[in-house]
Amino acid sequence: MRPRAWCGVLAAVALSATACGGGEGRKADDAGATTGARAGFPVTVSDCMGAKTTFDAAPQRIVTSNAAGLELLMWLGAGDKVVGTGFPPGKGALPGEYAERAAKVPVLGRTAIPKEKLLGSGADLYLDSFSSMKNMGKMGEAPTPKEFEAAGIKHVFLKSSACAAMNKSPRTDLSQIEADVEELGKVTGTSKRAAELVEGMRKKTGEVRDALEDVPADKRPTYFLFDFDAGTKQPMAVCNRQVANAVITQAGGRNVFADCDGDFKPVGWEDVVARNPDWIQLAVRNRGSEEANDKAFDEAAEFLKTFPATKDLEAVREGRFLRIRSERTTIGGVRSADTVREIAHTLHPDRVK
Known part of the structure; x- marks a missing residue:
């Protein structure tokens, strides 16, 4: 992972659970909750390198590395277990039904959570969207496996993001x-909800796939994700192992850097110009308000319109821009299917409504 490419990542949050009653009724509820928490256990998961972690019951105190893990736990209905997060969600970053509760989750780090704070958080699970905090620049070192074990914290990864560079083949879905x-659903005892979410995602992407099935691959428009926040001096390309390549491909586009193996790679503006993309995504990170986001999108567009290397690109001259935040494209989650549909509608408006 590359520091600049990840530094502003996406978000999400916590769902409140309310219990009422007392006496024998409460004892029965507690017994039911215990039974439910252990249903489907033990569960064993692996990290990016294949090391295994086993859960005998659902975790009760979860810390997330960023808003992406937080949001996923909210969707699963396990948000009430979140006791802290790093990279907290900015205003407007989460779906409305989760935003208020997300704002109540303790922020353990505005960026990466400091090692000492993470180990002292009292968590029994750390959900990590990054392969290692050492990849997050000068934001501190990650705890070692032994330190996690000594603190009683199990370490689980969102592999679609954390392990992206280690994929053996390009990602196209x-x-x-x-x-x-599905895996996090098993770990948190919410497998039924996870299955419902995956079914909904597949329905959305399946509709796009069916709508575009007779569009030849070489006739699909080319697409460049311009990560404005990664810097303008040297653009950062999303390569074929990155989540964004899957989103773009499934939306009926052709990532102009799909021949790049890995997740991210710094390229030159001459490389972008040579590939002459049909569409350009102005990928900016959430600024905390709709007004601030619009301003950032405008700044990204203005840069391309005035920068000598890009101002004469046909996509720039004709304003073929998509204003989609980078987190929604480069970090996986339930709403990745919505991003597929949004891009597909822009690229193929007559086919994808």
């Missing part, structure tokens, strides 16, 4: 994101 949803 959302199957790895769906696998993350």
Whole structure:
């Protein structure tokens, strides 16, 4: 993972659970909750390198590395277990039904959570969207496996993001994101909800696939994701192992850097110009308000319109821009299917409504 490419990542949050009653009724409820928490256990999952972690029951105190893991737990109905997060969601980053509750989750780090704070958080699970905090620049070192074990914290990854660079082949669909949803559903005892979410994702992407099935691959428009926040001096390309390549491909586009093996790679503006994309995504990170986001999108567009290397590109001259935040494209989650549909509608408006 590359520091600049990840530094502003996406978000989500916590769902409140309310219990009422007392006496024998409460004892019965507690017994039922215990039974439910252990249903389907033990569950064993692996990290990016294949090391295994086993859960005998659902975790009760979860810390998330960023808003992406937080959001996924909210969708699963396990948001009430979240006791802290790093990279908290900005205003407007989460679906409305989760935003208020997300704002109540304790922020353990505005960026990566400091090692000491993470180990002292009292968590029994750390959900990590990054392969290692050492990839997050000068934001501190990650705890070692022994330190996690000593603190009683099990370490689980969202592999669609954390393990992207280690994929053996290009990613062209959302199957790895769906696998993350299903696996986290097993870990948190919410497998039924996870299955419902995956079914909904597949329905959306399936409709897009069917609508575009007779469009030849070489006739699909080319697409460049311009990560404005990664810097303008040297653009950062999303390569074929990154989540964004799957989103773009499934939306009926052709990532102009799909021949790049890995997740991210710095390229030159001459490389972008040579590939002459039909469409350009102005990928900016959430600024905390709709007004601030619009301003950032405008700044990204203005840069391309005035920068000598890009101002004469046909896509720039004709304003063929998509204003979609980078987190929604480069970090996997339930809403990745919505991003597929949004891009597909822009690229193929007559086919995808």
